[in-house]
Amino acid sequence: xxxxxxxxxxxxxxxxxxxxxxxxxxxxxxxxxxxxxxxxxxxxxxxxxxxxxxxxxxxxxxxxxxxxxxxxxxxxxxxxxxxxxxxxxxxxxxxxxxxxxxxxxxxxxxxxxxxxxxxxxxxxxxxxxxxxxxxxxxxxxxxxxxxxxxxxxxxxxxxxxxxxxxxxxxxxxxxxxxxxxxxxxxxxxxxxxxxxxxxxxxxxxxxxxxxxxxxxxxxxxxxxxxxxxxxxxxxxxxxxxxxxxxxxxxxxxxxxxxxxxxxxxxxxxxxxxxxxxxxxxxxxxxxxxxxxxxxxxxxxxxxxxxxxxxxxxxxxxxxxxxxxxx
Amino acid sequence: xxxxxxxxxxxxxxxxxxxxxxxxxxxxxxxxxxxxxxxxxxxxxxxxxxxxxxxxxxxxxxxxxxxxxxxxxxxxxxx
Numbered sequence: 001x002x003x004x005x006x007x008x009x010x011x012x013x014x015x016x017x018x019x020x021x022x023x024x025x026x027x028x029x030x031x032x033x034x035x036x037x038x039x040x041x042x043x044x045x046x047x048x049x050x051x052x053x054x055x056x057x058x059x060x061x062x063x064x065x066x067x068x069x070x071x072x073x074x075x076x077x078x079x080x081x082x083x084x085x086x087x088x089x090x091x092x093x094x095x096x097x098x099x100x101x102x103x104x105x106x107x108x109x110x111x112x113x114x115x116x117x118x119x120x121x122x123x124x125x126x127x128x129x130x131x132x133x134x135x136x137x138x139x140x141x142x143x144x145x146x147x148x149x150x151x152x153x154x155x156x157x158x159x160x161x162x163x164x165x166x167x168x169x170x171x172x173x174x175x176x177x178x179x180x181x182x183x184x185x186x187x188x189x190x191x192x193x194x195x196x197x198x199x200x201x202x203x204x205x206x207x208x209x210x211x212x213x214x215x216x217x218x219x220x221x222x223x224x225x226x227x228x229x230x231x232x233x234x235x236x237x238x239x240x241x242x243x244x245x246x247x248x249x250x251x252x253x254x255x256x257x258x259x260x261x262x263x264x265x266x267x268x269x270x271x272x273x274x275x276x277x278x279x280x281x282x283x284x285x286x287x288x289x290x291x292x293x294x295x296x297x298x299x300x301x302x303x304x305x306x307x308x309x310x311x312x313x314x315x316x317x318x319x320x321x322x323x324x325x326x
Numbered sequence: 327x328x329x330x331x332x333x334x335x336x337x338x339x340x341x342x343x344x345x346x347x348x349x350x351x352x353x354x355x356x357x358x359x360x361x362x363x364x365x366x367x368x369x370x371x372x373x374x375x376x377x378x379x380x381x382x383x384x385x386x387x388x389x390x391x392x393x394x395x396x397x398x399x400x401x402x403x404x405x
Binding site: 010011058059211 | 333
């Protein structure tokens with residue numbers, strides 16, 4: 001098989017752009033936490049049909065190739081080596097049968113994306129090859145890779161190779177240890193004491209150890225909810241509501257401590273008030289922050305969030321142009 | 327004597343004991359083998375064993391129990 005996993009890394013999963021249309025059934029999008037880096041990894045290796053890549057979290061895998069393929073590493077600064085020699089990230093490289101890809105310790109960011117020409121060939125589940133880690137669906141047998149796994153790749157169209165092999169430095173993502181995540185306040189922010197909501201935005205929140213694809217938990221203070229008699233159907237926790245849909249990026253605060261931001265493997269609904277939602281353009285930035293990093297939340301309007309979304313799409317288009325795609 | 331540093335392979339919380347009620351995995355100045363578990367790192371709701379990586383004497387822990395660690399951070403010194 002083209003990819004032989006010698007060491008699996010900490011949490012390496014097959015991901016693509018995710019699955020849509022199932023949120024009302026409890027099926028979150030999954031897919032790459034950093035969609036921009038995933039898309040660029042694919043472009044570099046000539047994949048233009050939403051092929052699947054590998055998302056490598058915190059500690060990279062060691063992979064032996066048994067066929068020539070084109071690879072590219074994007075996302076976090078997880079330095080890659082082929083046969084022990086460091087290779088540049090955000091750049092396409094051709095590897096031969098017998099070549100071994102390995103990674104040094106993570107320097108910044110959290111998740112690196114390994115694009116492979118042809119994409120990772122696993123069955124499509126509910127329209128996507130992404131791994132939904134919480135229930136073990138999709139991807140490679142619904143789980144993170146293990147030593148000894150063998151992965152197939154698809155076929156690359158011969159005329160889809162990127163004309164340029166490397167992304168210009170200005171378009172690559174950098175990963176500061178302290179991040180700002182833009183949020184739109186709501187849906188149930190009226191349940192929060194106003195002074196407490198203001199304090200939420202001036203607190204340095206630290207990402208806890210258990211942050212993962214389902215959600216990131218933050219430590220650094222509490223949230224005070226407006227006291228009221230719970231309506232029938234709501235629990236007795238002041239943060240409870242009867243029922244509410246949880247947008248991807250929404251922030252809830254069970255018990256008033258340790259806010260949780262739901263991410264790509266989000267639980268899609270439940271009984272906690274959501275106080276603000278990370279904008280779609282900053283989900284990647286959340287997914288590139290790490291346990292123990294400091295995060296600040298910044299309030300933006302819906303219009304600003306939509307502008308940010310357009311800017312993110314624009315940035316990907318500039319990468320497309322720079323690599324010779326139209 | 328050559329020194330070997332064990333580094334945290336990924337970020338998380340480092341523990342010297344398997345659970346709060348147990349003894350530490352190893353004490354300073356204890357002899358260890360390559361596969362000896364010297365601690366755990368908790369991350370993404372998983373507990374990962376950290377081993378000595380080579381035989382020797384565990385001279386010093388560079389991180390305390392229940393302390394945050396970053397990827398690549400030195401955890402212990404062996405000779």
